[in-house]
Amino acid sequence: MLMEYNINKEELGVCKVAFEGCSEQSIDLDFNLPDYCPDIQRILKCHVCPKISARTIVNDRLNVEGISTVSLMYLDSEKKVIRYCEHSSPFSASFNLKENIENAIIITNTKVEYINCRATSPRRLDIHGAFSVCVKVKQKNSKNIICGVSGESIEQKKITANISNLVGLGQQQFSVNETIELTSDSPAIESIIRSNVAVFMNDYRTITNKLIINATALLNIFYISDIESGQTKASQYSVPISQIIDMDGIEDDSDCHIILDVLSHDLQVKVDGSGNGNLLALDMKVAIIASAYENKEIKVLADTYSTEYEYEPVYENVSLTKFFENIDINHTEKSTIELNVPKILEVMDTWVEVPTVNATLTDGNIVSKCKLNVCILALNNEQEPVYSERPIEFEHIHNWQDKPEDINIDTNILVKSIDCKIMNNQNIEVALNLKIPATIHTRSIFKSITSITIDEEKPIVKDTSAALIVYYANKDENIWDIAKSYNTSINAIKIENEMEEDILKDRQMILIPI
Numbered sequence: 001m002l003m004e005y006n007i008n009k010e011e012l013g014v015c016k017v018a019f020e021g022c023s024e025q026s027i028d029l030d031f032n033l034p035d036y037c038p039d040i041q042r043i044l045k046c047h048v049c050p051k052i053s054a055r056t057i058v059n060d061r062l063n064v065e066g067i068s069t070v071s072l073m074y075l076d077s078e079k080k081v082i083r084y085c086e087h088s089s090p091f092s093a094s095f096n097l098k099e100n101i102e103n104a105i106i107i108t109n110t111k112v113e114y115i116n117c118r119a120t121s122p123r124r125l126d127i128h129g130a131f132s133v134c135v136k137v138k139q140k141n142s143k144n145i146i147c148g149v150s151g152e153s154i155e156q157k158k159i160t161a162n163i164s165n166l167v168g169l170g171q172q173q174f175s176v177n178e179t180i181e182l183t184s185d186s187p188a189i190e191s192i193i194r195s196n197v198a199v200f201m202n203d204y205r206t207i208t209n210k211l212i213i214n215a216t217a218l219l220n221i222f223y224i225s226d227i228e229s230g231q232t233k234a235s236q237y238s239v240p241i242s243q244i245i246d247m248d249g250i251e252d253d254s255d256c257h258i259i260l261d262v263l264s265h266d267l268q269v270k271v272d273g274s275g276n277g278n279l280l281a282l283d284m285k286v287a288i289i290a291s292a293y294e295n296k297e298i299k300v301l302a303d304t305y306s307t308e309y310e311y312e313p314v315y316e317n318v319s320l321t322k323f324f325e326n327i328d329i330n331h332t333e334k335s336t337i338e339l340n341v342p343k344i345l346e347v348m349d350t351w352v353e354v355p356t357v358n359a360t361l362t363d364g365n366i367v368s369k370c371k372l373n374v375c376i377l378a379l380n381n382e383q384e385p386v387y388s389e390r391p392i393e394f395e396h397i398h399n400w401q402d403k404p405e406d407i408n409i410d411t412n413i414l415v416k417s418i419d420c421k422i423m424n425n426q427n428i429e430v431a432l433n434l435k436i437p438a439t440i441h442t443r444s445i446f447k448s449i450t451s452i453t454i455d456e457e458k459p460i461v462k463d464t465s466a467a468l469i470v471y472y473a474n475k476d477e478n479i480w481d482i483a484k485s486y487n488t489s490i491n492a493i494k495i496e497n498e499m500e501e502d503i504l505k506d507r508q509m510i511l512i513p514i
Helices: 479-485 490-497
Strands: 006-032 040-058 061-076 082-096 104-121 124-150 154-181 191-207 210-226 231-246 255-270 279-306 309-338 344-362 365-380 385-399 407-411 414-422 427-459 468-473 508-513
Touching: 006 061, 006 082, 006 104, 006 279, 040 104, 040 124, 040 255, 040 365, 040 385, 061 104, 061 124, 061 191, 082 124, 082 191, 104 154, 104 255, 124 154, 124 427, 154 210, 154 231, 154 255, 154 427, 154 479, 191 255, 191 279, 191 344, 191 414, 210 255, 210 279, 210 344, 231 279, 231 344, 255 309, 279 309, 279 427, 279 479, 309 365, 309 385, 344 407, 344 414, 344 427, 365 414, 365 427, 385 427, 479 490, 479 508, 490 508
Parallel strands: 006 154, 124 279, 154 309
Antiparallel strands: 006 124, 040 061, 061 082, 104 124, 154 279, 191 210, 210 231, 255 279, 309 427, 344 365, 365 385, 407 427, 414 427, 468 508
């Protein structure tokens, strides 16, 4: 007959990665320049920018749709100035999830694998390349942790765990529409050559079922101000963002991990009252992905036994995470870049492509290793635009002494600004002002009881010839282990020996009641 006992459980919300994968998309284009574009003398830069517009799960299929824009920056064969054209194509990727997934969030990113572009004639282009669409699907699951067991003759050992309970997991899209007025020293826009937007989280606040974010979007543009002369201008503008996001389960004191992803942005030049193109209409779509946590302390049943009957416990290693903190690492990286041109007269524009960062805990420090591709557009001594790009690798060390060692770091890298200075005829010093936001989770792994069987028909056979057993214990022995090996209770040993500690400080003789 199995003994009756009660198991006390704690139900925790955990985030489970239900699917992760990538799909490669090919680029094969053969097209002519539009009629309004002058002939090509030399290609300066060919770039592909894939943007995801929709992510949907239908039964066991994840469908991702978007637009890939191939942009071409080239030298006008007649006026030797910068010209620009682009070609956009829709793309779609489908992933087999192998099971129906509900109430999930979808994290996506794109990565350009390669792009090759050549002009087969002054007006015809042959472009081949590929980019990858990568997805990660997360959902909220429940995990039961056994915190205690009650019943006659049952002893139990508990440990304290500081963990995070996932109370909310949500994803939402919102639009930012802003009209930007160019600064007084900026000439009017005739044609935009390049633009990019980066969104920085400033702070957030939580109330019941609501997440309030305060962020900043940095818009960088490079444009032609005079089509005839080819005069260009690079500018940066800041757009404040405040949003209230619905998120079930979030509370006033919740800690959050927040990802802001710019899905797309569109710029339209507008004329002001004087008829000049001094206004920019920004239409941007942003996805916010948030995880909300409640930090709490729980008791976990690490071991148990019966003092009267045979028992069979089942153990497993349990891994529990705790949201530790969000940190913002600010880093300035300076590098001298040599351009293979006779002489540099002016730096026209600089930007960064494919920034990646990997953060690890090394020797008590968070070490962020970054790889950036710095793109430079400059004028040579013949007043002709030249293009060059150089990779920069560096690392940033953030002190983490006297803090938890078993951590998981979720990080990103954002470029706030780029400053350039011409050092001599061929060298440029580039100063990158970077922000490396990181979310830190700690992890605790311990052995825990998952189930126990106690059989009343199989009592433990004890030596009843003596009421006490003399035991010579070593220093640092645990009273729990001694009591368990003799099938007696911890309290009985402590009372008999008038002790309070659980671990013996010295080698000594103790009496074990049977």
